[in-house]
Amino acid sequence: MRRALPIVALLLAGCSGVQTMTEGAGFGSRQFNSLMLLFLIVTGISFALVLIFLLLALWRRRSEPGEARVRSWLIAWIAFIVIGLILLTGASFLSDRREATAAADQQPLKVTVSASQWWWGIEYQNDDPSRIIHTANELHLPVGRPVQLKLNSGDVIHSLWIPALAGKQDLIPGRDNDIRILPTRIGRYRAQCAEFCGLQHAHMAFDVTVESPQAFAAWYAAQLQPAPEPATPLAKAGHDWFMSHACSNCHAIGGTDANGRTGPDLTHLASRRTIAAGTLQMSRGNLMGWIENPQGVKPGARMPTVGMSADELHAVASYLETLK
């Protein structure tokens, strides 16, 4: 299973990344794989024993009475269960401890994740306030360095789950949760909210990119930059429309007047793989479809339909496409 499943997943999974928990791309997922293997062996033996006993009981020759023999088997069976359970409980406990202390000596990257219905706000923390960056629905992580994700929720309970890297942790209003993840393999992965959070729970995913420390540093540096000035007249028109209409109430674009925080930060929107919390691939067509009618793509989404003409839509999409 450990080998077969990821291969199937790789064959089938689209460009948005793998969401298989046996992927083993993080310390947690690797622990999961080895622990699961142990559990499969022990439970598999138990199941086989039950089946064999059942088949023998149904088809054995009834020449000799069986009661005395069965009594000694019962004791053996109880001993097997007790030993098996102690083994599995112990292994589970040790695995949990190992995960809790993995790479404890390394300084973790600190990221705050704020979940809302139905998107993820991401904030990379830094002691230097000018080096804090905001993004949404994407997480870039350097391989081999632990990340400490601080989890909070602005509305209902959500659950952060990057199956290929590690197990899940809930984001609960009024509670400070956190989870420590150690990515161990470069790749693109998909993560999805795992706690039912209302109407669009199904469309609350985000993209995870595990990359080399150099690539991560480059990405980080790019994210620190403010949004570029619109270069073409069309993009300029889009920028002006964005700033003078409802968009800028909720969205922030670094380096402009738009600084709303109720919706996702759009400063480097065009550099992301997906939009609308993993709902659509990033493309001009999808971007226009989403802006024109969010309720058609994701009924119930908090983003309202803002009345705009075809030209205005065209212009705004052109502007957003420059936000690399």
Place this chain on the structure above:
Amino acid sequence: MTEPDPRAELRDGPELMGDALDARLSETWGDKPGLIGWLRTVDHKRVANRYIVTALVFLALGGVLALLMRLQLAQPESGLISADRYNQIFSMHGTTMMFLFAVPVMEAFGVYLVPLMVGTRAIAFPRLNAFSYWLYLFGGIMIWVAFLLDIGPEAGWFSYVPLSGPQFSAGKRTDFWAQMITFTEVAALAVAVELVGTIIKQRAPGMRLDRIPLFVWSILVTAFMVIFSMPAVTLASSMLISDRLVATQFFNATEGGSALLWQHLFWFFGHPEVYIIFLPGLGFISAITETFCKRPVFAYPLMVAALVTTGLLAFGLWVHHMFATGLPRLGYAFYTAASMAIALPSGVQIFCWIATMWDSRPRLEVPMWWVIGFIITFVIGGLTGVMIASVPLDLELHDTYFIVAHFHYTLIGGGVFPLLGALTYWFPKMTGRMLGNRLGKISFLFTFGGFHLTFMTMHFTGLMGMPRRVYTYPAGMGWDMLNLISTIGAFVLALGVLIFVLNIVLSLRGGAIAGDNPWGAASLEWATHSPPRPYNFAHIPAVTSNTPLWEETLPCFSGLRVEERELLLTTAVEAEPDIREPSPKPSVWPLVAALATTLLFIWSIFSPWAVVWGSIPAAIALILWFWPKDPAEPGKEPVIE
């Protein structure tokens, strides 16, 4: 000779037996014909039949919802059902199956069988029993009408706050859900009390604790679990209602409440709830195995100990539903260990059933097919349960289709398969006719095959990262084919259940006439007529072993009054004859009280004043229900014949 005393009591005994006794008892215990008699009945068998039929209707409705979900998920990005409707559908599926089908149907079998199995004439508190049925029926109708009017629950059968709170679930949808909880909890608690009373005090003389049939043991443990676990969810749902209706802040974190409080209370009930559903299933398995192996179940004391242990451990597991909530991590180890420990009593029981078959010549009639199907399925569900008891495994598997697969293996494997076996097994007792053999086998094969096709597949869907409770999913995740297979399997499963229903319909009219004891079983219910007379037993049987009907003779007690409803109470442990106790007559007041309570409950969805004004009609109904009757003359002691 003196003149016969006009106040002399008529009793069963040597001078009154056979047809004359039957006529007398039928008059005393029977219901009047017609609608009035139907509405007034307190006969545990009639009430239980209603309970069972109603619960099976809810099973069918819940099943239709399951098929709708499977249709939606058969392909990615399906537009068949909207997000809003889908969320209501999965909430109603869980709510219906847990609260309106599984728990009631198991209690209903207890209500039908326990008085017969312990050898008494009626259930304890028969009017309360009628009341509980009406309340359950009205609560079920209420939630389904609400659902069909598009005000069904939308926050899942678990209704986590704050999603189910006033801010994020506006309108009345969640209020209907919370009030449905109140209805079904009151009904379930009432039945639990009756069953405990019947089992503790009304057993036939000689049925010591170590001679109680294993099914009755399983019902006793279940009833105690209901009594200890249900108040938690009743409390939680009441707090939710008051948060929503009168702006209390129990679950609002910004006002000092706690979102996790709901989860603790809900799962303190919710985990025992699962065992409440499958412990009676284990009881069915024991009864069927004993009969078709023609020997008592292997290691009876161990079986009883296993049931009791499971019942106790069930209350120490609830946190394993909350491993991802960020509670102190070291504390989880306790719940992991406790959750895994459940495998021990379960494993021992599985062993004992197979050992029973080993040490006998089992007859492979249809009920035994279900037993074998149960063993295979339930063991798989138990073993995946061991996996998710482990924190590192659960943190990945939690809230994925792996969990959906796991609990359907335990609930369908551990609850529904035994139930279908039990229906086949006790059908002749309940209706007087045998359930058709051929269709029985065909329906087993379809149900069993369809089940595994549906849910075995879901283990893999889950491992590949598909979360639960999503109304749709993107293409290209590797889930498409797996979901399609599950959908096909679900329809095969539904076909199997449909054939089962068809079999019932055909057999009700054309099934072979069953004698009193068609399977040659050992427990007391098979000593009655098929179907049993309203009074169950003409003479109260006396029990001298675990398998009374396999003894040479079945001795009996006489001396109970026949012109009044009278029961023989026995001592709790040794079941020695203790006192004679009158049993209530039919009454329409339980129905009226249930209607008044229904008014109060539904009204209080809309106004807190319902609790004040709505209690007046309920109080009147209860006063009339309990209006004192002439105290019966204390009679002579019963005599052993």
